[in-house]
Amino acid sequence: MRRKIIAGNWKMNNTLPEAKSLVEDILNGVAGNPNIEKRELLDIILAPPYPYLSLCKELIGKHPGIYTSAQNCYSEEKGAYTGEVSAAMIYSLGAKYVIIGHSERRNYFRENSALLMKKVDLALKNNLKPIFCIGELIGERKAERHFKVVRQQLAEAIFLLKEVDFRRIIIAYEPVWAIGTGLTATPEQAQEMHSFIRQLIGVKYGRKTINNISILYGGSCNAQNAATLFAMPDVDGGLIGGASLKASDFISMIETLSKINK
Ligand code: PGA
Numbered sequence: 001m002r003r004k005i006i007a008g009n010w011k012m013n014n015t016l017p018e019a020k021s022l023v024e025d026i027l028n029g030v031a032g033n034p035n036i037e038k039r040e041l042l043d044i045i046l047a048p049p050y051p052y053l054s055l056c057k058e059l060i061g062k063h064p065g066i067y068t069s070a071q072n073c074y075s076e077e078k079g080a081y082t083g084e085v086s087a088a089m090i091y092s093l094g095a096k097y098v099i100i101g102h103s104e105r106r107n108y109f110r111e112n113s114a115l116l117m118k119k120v121d122l123a124l125k126n127n128l129k130p131i132f133c134i135g136e137l138i139g140e141r142k143a144e145r146h147f148k149v150v151r152q153q154l155a156e157a158i159f160l161l162k163e164v165d166f167r168r169i170i171i172a173y174e175p176v177w178a179i180g181t182g183l184t185a186t187p188e189q190a191q192e193m194h195s196f197i198r199q200l201i202g203v204k205y206g207r208k209t210i211n212n213i214s215i216l217y218g219g220s221c222n223a224q225n226a227a228t229l230f231a232m233p234d235v236d237g238g239l240i241g242g243a244s245l246k247a248s249d250f251i252s253m254i255e256t257l258s259k260i261n262k
Contacts, residue, residue: 003041016051030044053095099172099239100131113157184222238253238257
C-alpha cells in the first residue's frame, strides 16, 4: 500500500526561535484539525536544518505520524571531514528520513549519481529512509529530453539497489524549473512523469514493488495548487519548500492530502 506523504523542506531558513514556533504552530494546527488527526496512511515529515533536528524531534514528542528528516548527509561513514554530518549522527537524533539528491545539492555542490548512491547506501545502512529527488532542467524539458533524464537519474542511482532496499525509498519528482520559481508543473505534467516513473519501477522491480513506493511531487507546490496536484492518481503527496515555512499553508496542504482517497 502506498503511503501518502507530505514533507516540508525548510532549506537554509529560520533561526532557532523561528524554527521552534514554526514546529509548535504546525503541531497545534495538526492537533486542532479533526480531518488531519484521524488521517490514515499519511505521514508528515519536517526537514529542518541539521541544528534543529533534535529540537524538532523533542517538540513532536508523541504526536503520531510526524517525523523528522535531514536535508542531506555526508557520503562517508565518519572521520576527518570537518563540517560534515553523517547518516549515523542523523539517525541518533531520532530522524527517520534524509533527503538525498535535491537539485540544489546536484547543482551548487556538484553532487553526481555515484556520490548520491554512496549517501543512499549509508542512509539505508543507518536505518534512515532516503527521499531521493530527481527531475529535469528547463532546457531538458524544452528539448523533450525530460523522460530520458529522469530514466537516467534512476538507472544510475537507486535502480542499482536490491529490491528489499529499494522498497525503503521515497521518490520525489521535482522538475528543477519549478523549484522556488513559482512555476508549477501542471497536474497533467506531474501525472505523466509520475506514471512514467512507476512504469519504470514495474519493469525493474515488478508489480508488488510498484504499489509500495510513494512518489512525491515538488516544485512550487502550495496551498492553492496542492489539491489538483495531489488528486492525480500517481501523485502520493508533496515535497514542499517555500510553502512549508508558513504553518497555515503547510497545515492546509496536509488537510488537502488527508481528504484525498485513491
Ligand atoms: P519549492 O521547493 O516548494 O520552494 O519550490 C521545493 C523543493 O525544493 O523541495
